[in-house]
Structures are given as structure tokens and as C-alpha cells.
Amino acid sequence: MNQVLESMESKEIVNSEAMYRQIIEYSVETIIIHLDHKILYINQAGADFLKGKKDEIIGGDVLSIFNVEEKAMIRERIKQGMDGKKGATQLIEQSIIRFDGSQVDIELYCHPVQYGNKKAIQSVLRDITVRKETEKMLQDRQKLASIGQIAAGIAHEVKNPLTSVKGFLQLLKESNSHPYLFTMENELEKAIDTLQNLLQVSKPNLHEEPIIQIDLCKELNSLMLLFQEKLYNIEIKMDVRDCDKHIFGKKNLYLKAFFNLMKNAIEAMPFKGTLRIEHYFQDDYVHVKISDTGVGIPKEKMNLLGTPFFSSKTDGTGLGLTQVFTTINNHNGQIAVNSVVNQGTTFHLKLPQNPGGM
Ligand SMILES: Nc1ncnc2c1ncn2[C@@H]1O[C@H](COP(=O)(O)OP(=O)(O)OP(=O)(O)O)[C@@H](O)[C@H]1O
Ligand SMILES: [Mg+2]
16 A cells, blocks of 8 residues: 555656656746756756757856856855855846857846755746846936926027017117128027927927818828928839828828928938838728838937937937827827838838827
8 A cells, every 4th residue: 555655656756847847848938957067957948048059058067158257156146045045046137148159138046956866056047138128228218308308398498588589689670670680580580490399399288289180192292392402312202092081180290290201201311212102091090101212220229219309410409200209199190110221211100090089
């Protein structure tokens, strides 16, 4: 009877060991089991992540993936882990060097395990590159957004006195027509315009406008005419279909957004190129695509698009795309950007026919 029980017990152990192995093998995280720093086991996801071959990694030194200056600290944690000290099981962030030489940020914890009949250490490594990038992006965005808010506050305060100066200048012009007065007025108008743009993108609700029906095909054609003098080296391709599908929204905001996108596209092609405007209806949305064959946008700059004051141009304010993103979001539309450096950029807008609660 005892023998039967014992054999059932050992069978269970074998079964649970096999199950444990399977869980580890198919885990998406990197799991390494090591003893005296010698790697006894690594799962497939781990070998893939470390860019090495499983059988070449096994038998190697687990410390080899860490930077020289961190090896002593890792050695100490492993020792603490073996001694069953609590601190060793806490997560730490590290940078490691993979077998192809690439460096990557990871999160790591170690804890003791029974491996066969030996006590060993199980280390779990998690790739945190994406999380780190997202954190950095959020920080950058928050920083820029608060700069934007401060700037909008200042713009508001500065715009009023400038507007009254403009009024007085006009009065002065009537009594005394000095040529400088015209230049002064022009410059002042530019400054007020910039402030007005800034206010509009940071407080779009100030811009109360009725929601009306918009014939986008017609408007896109008219907008193109505004760029006539800049278009001598640029080929225009208009591919507008489904023009009976109208949208509802704030017309001036929409027109300004399309104007900003076209202006960017043209500015991206200083020598020559093709500007393509598409309009069609699909899956309940009106789609508008504005594509250029210009300089393109580097990958690392893509997530800055739409952030106030992000500009790569010497005389750009970096508010154009902020206005575009604010307007499209407020109308419950969507924007996708596709860009390849030196080949061109496409802004793909998906606009609902009715904007919903605005
Ligand atoms: N079609 C495009 N091709 C290449 N880069 C673009 C394109 N559209 C936008 N960008 C990049 O995004 C940045 C921000 O654009 P945005 O329209 O907000 O400001 P800007 O064009 O620099 O200035 P402003 O619109 O005030 O004249 C640009 O400076 C440019 O680097
Ligand atoms: Mg612009």
C-alpha cells in the first residue's frame, strides 16, 4: 500500500515538474536558471531576446551580459538570493548587452529555485524599452504642453495692448503719413496674427463658430488656389471622389487645418515634387489624404507632431499642426501620419460626417 502511494506521489512530482518546465519554456519573459553564475537553463524567449542560440548560452557566465561596473552589484544580489534574503527578489532596472552587441533596458528580479536536486537562482528579465520610450515621450509632451499653456497666457495678455497700439497707429497715420508708420503697422499685424493663432490652438473653444454643412471637394479646390504663386515646380494631383458626401463642422477651423497641411506639404518640397489631394467616402467616414514627395519626417520626430512649438523651420511657429490635431480631434476625427525620409509624407484624415457633441 505504502509503495503504491509513494509511486503515485513521485508520479505527481514528475508531472508537476514537467508542467513547471513547460510554463517556463513557453513564458514570453526571459527566464534564466543559474548556479554559481553558470547558466543551467534558458527558455526559448530568453535566447531570442538575448540574440543568441540556446545551446551556446547554456554553460556560459550569467554575468557576461551585464556592464563591467554593475557586475559586482549583480553578484551580490545573486548571493543574497541564494541566502534567501528578501531584497534580492525586488525588481531592479538595468541595461544589458546582448550577444549581438546591442544594448537594451530591462527589469530584473532573482529568486531561489530547486533545479533537479540543487538549489539554484532563477532570474527573470523583462524588456522595458517601449515603456522607457513612452515615459520619455509623455514627459516631453507634458513639458511642451505646459510651455504651450504658459505661452497662451502671455499671448492673451500681450495681444490686448498690441491691438490698442494698432488703433493708435491708424489714427496717427491719418494725421501724419510718415512711411515708417506703414511698416510699423504691418509688423504689428504679423505679431497680432501669431498671437491670435496661438490663442486659437490653445483655447479652441474661444473660437465660437456654428456647425454647418461643408462641401469639402469644393473647399479643397479653392484652397489650392491660395498657393498658386508657390506651385510652379510642384505637380498637383487632385483625386476627389464621392463629393456628394458632405461633412458637418466648423468650417473656418476645418479650412485652416487643410490650409496648414497643404502649406506643410508644399514647404516640404522646396525644389520640386508632387502634391496629391484625395477625397473619398469609406466605412461611414470621409477620408482626405494629403501627400507630398518631400523631405519626410524622421522617425524620432514623429511623436512630436502636433506639439505646440515643435518646428524644424527657421521661420516656423510650430503651431500649424497643433491647430490641425486640435481641430480634427474636436470634430471626433482621426489622423494617421505616414512618412519616409527623403520620399515623402502622407497625412490621412478620417472625418465623421457628423461631429457629434461638440
Ligand atoms: N508634410 C511634411 N513633411 C515634412 N515635415 C513635416 C510635414 N508636416 C510637418 N512637418 C514637420 O513638422 C513640423 C511642425 O509643423 P507645423 O506645421 O506645426 O509647424 P511649422 O510648419 O514648422 O510652422 P508653421 O506651420 O507655423 O509655419 C515642421 O516644422 C516639420 O518639421
Ligand atoms: Mg506648418
